[in-house]
Amino acid sequence: MSVNLQKGQRVSLVKDANPVKNLVVGLGWDMNKLGKKNYDLDAFAIALTNEDKMKSSKDLVYFGHLKHPSKSIIHTGDNLTGRGEGDDEQINVNLGEIPEYVHKIVFGVSIYRAKKRNQDFGQMNNSFIRLVDSNSRQELFKYNLQEDFSGKVTVLAGEIYRRNEEWKFNALGIGQNEELHELTDIYR
Template sequence: MGINLQKGQRISLKKEAPKLEQLMCGLGWDVAKKKGGFLSGLFTTDFDLDASVLCLNQDGKIKSNSEIVFFGNLRHYSDAINHMGDNLTGAGDGDDEQILVKLPLIPQNIHKLVFVVNIYNALERSQDFSQVENAFVRLVNLSNNQEIARYTLSGNGYQGKTGMIMAEIARVGDDWEMMAKGEGFQVKSLGDVMKLYS
C-alpha cells in the first residue's frame, strides 16, 4: 500500500522506491451525483477530464509545444512519457487516464513534470471541479506494480475551477520527488494552462 499524501506534502521517489526507473501515473475521478428530484438525473452530461503532463525547464517554463503530453500529443519526443489515451466520460472504477514515465529517458533540460487535469469545454457546459468527486493521482512502480503514493482531492473550494494541478515530479540532484498540489484555477483550454508556464 502506497503513501496517502496530503496537499503540499512531498516524498522522495528514491527513498520510497529504490532503483525506480519506470512508473505509471494514474488519474481518476467520478462525477458527483446531482441532488434534487427524480428529474435531476435526466439532465446530467458527461464530464470529459483531460490529463496532461507539462515538462518544465530549470526556470519553471515550457520551452515549446513539444514539451506537453496530452490527448493530442500522446508521446514525448524523448519516449520518456507516453499518454495511454483519452477517457471521454470518467466512467468506471480505477484510473480513468494513465501516463507512463521512464525516468532515465527524461532529457536533462527537463527539471519538473507537472500533472494537470482540465475539464474539456467546461465553461460551455457549466462544469467545474465542485461537480467532481474522488479525483486522485497515484504513482505506481511498473517493475512490481506496487503503488508508491496517492493523493486524493478533498474538501471544497473548487467552485469555478476548471483546471487542476494534481501533482509535480521534480528533479532533485540524482533523485526525483513527488509533491501533492491540488491547486485549482479557471481555464478555457489546455492553451490557457500553458500560459501559466510560458
C-alpha cells in the same frame, strides 16, 4: 505498501535505496450525483525547465499529443466518459529517459471545453493522483484531492521534480481557472 499523501507533502521516489525508474501516473475522478452528464476530463503532463517554462509546445503531453519527443512521457489515451473504477487516465513516465532540460513534470486534469459548457470541478468527487512503480506494479503514493474545486476548470494534482539528482513527488492540489490551452500559455 502505498502511502497516502496530504496536500503539499513531498516524498522521494527512491524505494529501498533504489530509485524508481518507470512510473505509471494514474488520475481518477467520479461525477457527483448533482453533476451534469457529458463531462470530458483530460489528464495531462507538462514538462518544464528549471525556470518553470516549456521548451516547446511538445512538452505538453495530453490527448492531442500522446508522446513526448523523448518518449519518456506517454499518455495512454483519452477516456471520454470517466466511467469505471480505478484510474480514468494514465501517463507512463520513464525517469531515466527524461531530457536533462526537464526539471519538473506537472500532472493535472482539465475539463474539455469547460467554460463553453458551463462546467467545473464542483461536480467531481473522489479525485486522485497515484504513482505506481511500473516494474513491481506496486502503488507507491496516492493523493486524494479532497479540496473543493468549485468554479475551477483545471486541477494541478501533483508534480515530480529533480532535487540533487534525485526525483521527488509533490502533492499539489491546486485549482485553476484556465482551461488546458490557456494554462499552457502561462508556461511559455
